[in-house]
Amino acid sequence: MERAKAWTIPATLTTTFELDYAVDAPDLRRLYENAKRDQWNASKDIAWSTPPAPDGRIIADELVDIYGSPLWDALSEADKVQLNRRIAAYRLGVLMYGEQGAMLACSQMVDLVEGTDHKFFQATQVMDEARHNEVLKRYIAERLDDLSYPMPRNEVELFESILGETRWYLKTIALQLVAETFAVSLFKLMAESARDPVLGEVCRRILGDESRHMGFGMLSLPDVVKNATPQERTELEDYTCYALEKTLTGFFPLEPYRDLGFTKAQIDEVRRYRRETAARNDYAPFRKYFKREMHGSMVTNLARLGLLTDRVRPRLEAIGVKLPA
Numbered sequence: 001m002e003r004a005k006a007w008t009i010p011a012t013l014t015t016t017f018e019l020d021y022a023v024d025a026p027d028l029r030r031l032y033e034n035a036k037r038d039q040w041n042a043s044k045d046i047a048w049s050t051p052p053a054p055d056g057r058i059i060a061d062e063l064v065d066i067y068g069s070p071l072w073d074a075l076s077e078a079d080k081v082q083l084n085r086r087i088a089a090y091r092l093g094v095l096m097y098g099e100q101g102a103m104l105a106c107s108q109m110v111d112l113v114e115g116t117d118h119k120f121f122q123a124t125q126v127m128d129e130a131r132h133n134e135v136l137k138r139y140i141a142e143r144l145d146d147l148s149y150p151m152p153r154n155e156v157e158l159f160e161s162i163l164g165e166t167r168w169y170l171k172t173i174a175l176q177l178v179a180e181t182f183a184v185s186l187f188k189l190m191a192e193s194a195r196d197p198v199l200g201e202v203c204r205r206i207l208g209d210e211s212r213h214m215g216f217g218m219l220s221l222p223d224v225v226k227n228a229t230p231q232e233r234t235e236l237e238d239y240t241c242y243a244l245e246k247t248l249t250g251f252f253p254l255e256p257y258r259d260l261g262f263t264k265a266q267i268d269e270v271r272r273y274r275r276e277t278a279a280r281n282d283y284a285p286f287r288k289y290f291k292r293e294m295h296g297s298m299v300t301n302l303a304r305l306g307l308l309t310d311r312v313r314p315r316l317e318a319i320g321v322k323l324p325a
């Protein structure tokens with residue numbers, strides 16, 4: 001039965017029951033050991049009682065798309081604070097939904113992957129993502145008056161695709177290498193620029209777990225790529241592009257602007273300002289850092305795995321991803 005706050009995604013999985021528990025992939029077993037060692041607990045390890053910023057800001061104003069534009073300058077101080085809080089709630093909401101999606105995808109991967117080391121590691125990621133989902137929900141509830149926005153369409157589509165997919169390595173490409181690299185860059189940006197000290201702490205805690213998750217992708221995929229037929233290679237490259245397109249486009253925070261009473265014409269102006277800033281690459285320093293950081297790590301990793309080839313260059317350029325020559 002569909003509930004108002006849940007939806008169902010049909011998926012068929014083949015479960016592999018392992019009977020050999022000897023260490024077979026030492027690098028993954030090391031990640032598993034690290035995961036057990038580094039578990040933290042949002043109920044105890046976050047200083048929830050730390051006072052918020054006196055002016056109520058959550059993130060740096062530079063992270064609001066229209067910062068520095070005439071639209072921004074025209075806002076009252078109270079509206080600037082409101083927009084700051086609402087944009088933060090929107091972005092953290094996108095991340096929180098992503099944590100739920102990651103938890104579900106990894107729980108499927110526990111079944112799908114072969115080898116005990118792979119399964120053990122995925123089991124730790126299920127727990128990591130549950131803790132991330134929990135901590136972000138608590139943050140939004142306690143520090144942002146439980147302000148929640150719906151999951152963006154692109155995010156829904158991406159996770160429907162990941163969760164409906166039967167092959168683990170396609171899930172890994174889209175989740176651990178594309179979506180999580182995007183999330184890591186956003187968490188880093190927010191950790192660096194947080195105005196609310198609790199947000200900085202939450203982001204840093206989450207980041208401590210995320211490098212393991214990308215590590216799984218980087219350790220497990222080379223064999224898949226190496227052994228793929230030419231036809232399978234094409235499929236891997238196309239799925240990588242699909243995940244990049246969904247992740248890098250379409251998270252426009254429409255609702256926060258609406259809440260502030262922006263008219264349709266003003267929202268069109270916001271969109272135009274965003275596009276022009278992107279085209280000129282003329283972001284405020286924090287956003288430049290985000291772009292450099294994300295493209296640096298994501299494109300480098302995907303290219304190193306051989307998933308970004310000249311064949312897909314035009315498709316990537318259309319979404320602003322430049323391949324190294």
Ligand SMILES: [Fe+2]
Nearest residue numbers: 099102129132
């Ligand atoms: Fe996570």
Ligand SMILES: [Fe+2]
Nearest residue numbers: 102180210213
């Ligand atoms: Fe993760």
